[in-house]
Amino acid sequence: MTRSRLAPILLATLLGGGLGCAGIHPYHPNFYSVDGDIRLGQQFGKEVDAELPLLRHAALQKLVAGIGQRLVESSPEPAYRLFPYTFKVVDTPEVNAFALPGGPIYVNMGIIEMCDTEDQLAAVLAHEMSHVAARHTTEMLTTQNLTQLALVAAVSVIPVPVPPIAWEGAKLGYVLGLLTYSRGMEAEADRLGLRLMNAAGYDPAEMAAVFRKLGEQQRSLPSLVERFTSSHPLDEDRVRAVETQLSTLPPHPGPVVAVHPSTFAETQLMFAKD
Amino acid sequence: MSGARRLGARLLFTLAGLLGAALPGRAVDGGSAHALVAGVGSSAMPSWFPDGTRLLFHSRRKDQPQRGLATRNLWTVNADGSGERRLTKGPKDEYHGVVSPDGRRIVFVSELNGSRDLWIADAGGEDAVPLTDDPGTEDQPTWSPDSRRIAYAAFPKEGGSFDLWVINADGSGRQRLTTTAANEIFPAWHPDGDRIAYVTDANGNFDLYVLSLRDGSTSPLVVSPDHEARPAWSADGTRLAFSRWPAQGRSTDATLWIANADGTAPVELDAAPAPATHPAFAPDGRTLAFQHRGAAGWEIWRLDLPADLAEAGRIRLAQQIRGGADVDTAKLRNGDTVRGLLRESRLVLRAPYGLLELRAPTVASVLFDDRGLARVVLGNGDTASGVLDATELHLAGGARIEAVAVERLAQLSLRAAHVSGPGGFRAVMRNGDSLSVAPPGALRLRVGGQTIDVEPRRIERVEFAEGGERARITLVGGDSLAGDLASGRIDLALAAGPRLALDPSTLRALVRVSRAAP
Numbered sequence: 001m002t003r004s005r006l007a008p009i010l011l012a013t014l015l016g017g018g019l020g021c022a023g024i025h026p027y028h029p030n031f032y033s034v035d036g037d038i039r040l041g042q043q044f045g046k047e048v049d050a051e052l053p054l055l056r057h058a059a060l061q062k063l064v065a066g067i068g069q070r071l072v073e074s075s076p077e078p079a080y081r082l083f084p085y086t087f088k089v090v091d092t093p094e095v096n097a098f099a100l101p102g103g104p105i106y107v108n109m110g111i112i113e114m115c116d117t118e119d120q121l122a123a124v125l126a127h128e129m130s131h132v133a134a135r136h137t138t139e140m141l142t143t144q145n146l147t148q149l150a151l152v153a154a155v156s157v158i159p160v161p162v163p164p165i166a167w168e169g170a171k172l173g174y175v176l177g178l179l180t181y182s183r184g185m186e187a188e189a190d191r192l193g194l195r196l197m198n199a200a201g202y203d204p205a206e207m208a209a210v211f212r213k214l215g216e217q218q219r220s221l222p223s224l225v226e227r228f229t230s231s232h233p234l235d236e237d238r239v240r241a242v243e244t245q246l247s248t249l250p251p252h253p254g255p256v257v258a259v260h261p262s263t264f265a266e267t268q269l270m271f272a273k274d
Numbered sequence: 275m276s277g278a279r280r281l282g283a284r285l286l287f288t289l290a291g292l293l294g295a296a297l298p299g300r301a302v303d304g305g306s307a308h309a310l311v312a313g314v315g316s317s318a319m320p321s322w323f324p325d326g327t328r329l330l331f332h333s334r335r336k337d338q339p340q341r342g343l344a345t346r347n348l349w350t351v352n353a354d355g356s357g358e359r360r361l362t363k364g365p366k367d368e369y370h371g372v373v374s375p376d377g378r379r380i381v382f383v384s385e386l387n388g389s390r391d392l393w394i395a396d397a398g399g400e401d402a403v404p405l406t407d408d409p410g411t412e413d414q415p416t417w418s419p420d421s422r423r424i425a426y427a428a429f430p431k432e433g434g435s436f437d438l439w440v441i442n443a444d445g446s447g448r449q450r451l452t453t454t455a456a457n458e459i460f461p462a463w464h465p466d467g468d469r470i471a472y473v474t475d476a477n478g479n480f481d482l483y484v485l486s487l488r489d490g491s492t493s494p495l496v497v498s499p500d501h502e503a504r505p506a507w508s509a510d511g512t513r514l515a516f517s518r519w520p521a522q523g524r525s526t527d528a529t530l531w532i533a534n535a536d537g538t539a540p541v542e543l544d545a546a547p548a549p550a551t552h553p554a555f556a557p558d559g560r561t562l563a564f565q566h567r568g569a570a571g572w573e574i575w576r577l578d579l580p581a582d583l584a585e586a587g588r589i590r591l592a593q594q595i596r597g598g599a600d601v602d603t604a605k606l607r608n609g610d611t612v613r614g615l616l617r618e619s620r621l622v623l624r625a626p627y628g629l630l631e632l633r634a635p636t637v638a639s640v641l642f643d644d645r646g647l648a649r650v651v652l653g654n655g656d657t658a659s660g661v662l663d664a665t666e667l668h669l670a671g672g673a674r675i676e677a678v679a680v681e682r683l684a685q686l687s688l689r690a691a692h693v694s695g696p697g698g699f700r701a702v703m704r705n706g707d708s709l710s711v712a713p714p715g716a717l718r719l720r721v722g723g724q725t726i727d728v729e730p731r732r733i734e735r736v737e738f739a740e741g742g743e744r745a746r747i748t749l750v751g752g753d754s755l756a757g758d759l760a761s762g763r764i765d766l767a768l769a770a771g772p773r774l775a776l777d778p779s780t781l782r783a784l785v786r787v788s789r790a791a792p
Binding site: 093117 | 475
């Protein structure tokens with residue numbers, strides 16, 4: 001079968017199977033199924049894992065995964081539970097965190113160092129997990145580049161469409177480039193992340209605190225947070241929007257207690273560069 | 275200073291005339307601290323050159339961008355804060371530099387090859403070469419006193435926890451010093467060459483332990499419910515400095531402490547502004563360099579130690595609140611100080627796990643929190659928390675006896691704490707208390723269908739499950755077994771005297787404090 005004969009078939013399958021699929025906002029157009037998000041993330045994840053210096057320290061992994069697990073388990077939105085989240089720590093001073101579609105989340109040591117508390121790290125993870133649950137990357141791919149998707153479909157019989165470069169062997173830069181969200185998506189990830197933190201018993205006010213710290217970093221050492229701020233546009237309006245939403249959150253029944261009240265500080269110290 | 279006058283005016287009574295004690299206490303001379311490097315990016319981890327004229331540190335500065343990132347590089351500065359000089363210009367982070375005791379070389383951590391490796395260079399930062407070059411993490415180096423070896427903390431790329439390692443300064447003879455599942459970090463080589471202080475999380479929080487290089491044994495140095503980290507020895511080996519922060523607090527609450535080399539008589543150096551960490555003794559032992567976090571990042575500071583702490587000789591326990599005399603000192607919540615000889619021969623503490631009847635001469639200090647909860651520190655470094663079973667204490671000065679209501683007390687520091695009883699194990703309680711105890715009796719464990727009595731001589735460590743029904747015993751030699759506890763209450767004799775019949779649910783762990791090398 002030639003590429004040109006296969007393309008319309010696959011494209012039709014995608015269009016038929018993908019529209020209106022599960023997610024936090026099911027009526028946003030998304031040609032990818034939930035499984036499609038997961039497989040795309042797994043494929044990108046292989047590339048990312050090969051390229052980035054991952055830190056496989058038991059206590060550090062346990063800390064980050066423990067926070068993520070607590071967030072998922074307390075999630076008020078069923079959409080969060082559709083995805084198998086994985087959490088990896090990247091040994092780089094760059095202040096950044098990012099999520100791949102379908103669940104893989106990467107947190108740089110630079111941002112772990114920057115956080116003062118477990119709640120602040122939870123704010124970062126909650127924000128990234130919300131990008132996953134809202135399926136922002138595949139939404140963008142869907143609306144961005146139908147032509148490219150058609151091309152992919154034309155050259156492949158793989159059941160999940162991936163962008164052409166990814167299919168050919170994704171490059172890290174390309175993968176990270178995909179994760180540049182619109183302001184609307186960032187605002188949504190903030191809003192969802194706040195609710196996620198609140199439900200898990202973390203202090204949602206720490207999200208505003210961590211944004212302010214990022215703002216300070218942007219002023220003092222701009223290159224360190226360049227990638228984060230380019231993919232997560234950060235300004236005073238956004239911080240204020242987060243602060244405004246704090247009063248709208250439902251009261252959490254229990255006290256705000258960190259999962260590992262001392263482990264965060266301990267783990268941070270083991271890797272302290274300062 | 276004005277605080278001294280204020281305290282002096284508030285003294286209720288004192289035995290100064292009787293005992294010749296210096297007055298007043300804490301505020302007479304807390305030392306003085308000032309910044310050496312501040313306001314230019316973030317600077318940290320100071321290390322003295324052996325002549326005491328300069329410091330090595332690392333700094334991350336906005337005006338030094340490389341490949342889009344402001345990296346950490348090594349710098350030096352004169353001891354008075356003048357003459358900053360940049361030593362390295364690597365495009366990746368270079369940090370945690372330490373000057374060799376002979377002053378000829380520096381060892382530091384570099385990420386140039388993709389992971390944290392140790393590098394070695396001459397004292398000017400020239401001719402840098404990797405000392406370790408593998409994909410794992412090697413960090414936190416410390417020199418042996420003869421400048422021939424380097425100890426460090428490391429874990430492999432495949433994962434795991436930090437262990438201590440040692441390597442010759444020419445890259446040969448790499449050897450692992452610890453093999454536990456816990457993290458052993460921040461080694462500090464003692465000037466006698468025979469031991470290394472380090473930080474471990476084996477007890478669930480950070481404590482200071484010491485490793486003997488003669489026989490591989492490890493023993494507690496400073497163990498408390500708080501976190502202790504970043505130990506540093508004075509050049510003459512008689513003093514230990516470290517940072518400490520509350521168990522439930524943040525490392526940004528860290529303050530500096532100084533103690534005798536055996537960990538006794540820890541004194542908080544409150545002239546160093548918090549957060550303060552990473553102390554480094556100047557060669558003369560009278561000054562500490564440290565890092566303090568200012569508004570714009572970490573800064574390098576120096577603290578000239580209070581005169582009585584800078585003097586050679588053991589730190590006395592009364593100095594814990596800077597009383598400085600052979601009297602018992604009570605600091606009240608309103609700031610007043612009362613001194614005299616404590617009349618009570620025993621202090622009874624109601625701890626969550628039982629009643630502790632402590633002989634007063636074994637108690638070094640009692641700190642009271644805002645709710646009146648007492649934290650007792652014993653002469654051997656043990657800590658116990660609970661409610662003091664007394665409404666008032668009595669201090670005698672000459673013919674006069676002053677009654678002090680316990681609810682008015684902020685801190686009590688006693689003059690000559692001494693604990694001589696047998697230890698051998700450390701009981702780490704679920705509430706965070708840490709007690710030196712004699713070896714327990716045999717522990718009875720049901721494993722599968724069998725009941726096994728485990729003799730204490732075979733026990734390396736016992737970890738108790740939350741409800742106390744189950745335990746995991748690690749045996750000397752490394753084997754372990756887990757099962758249901760069938761011993762009932764566990765009888766323990768504290769080195770400080772009292773005996774306790776403990777419900778296993780109140781225990782977190784029993785740890786042998788001196789063990790053979792693996």
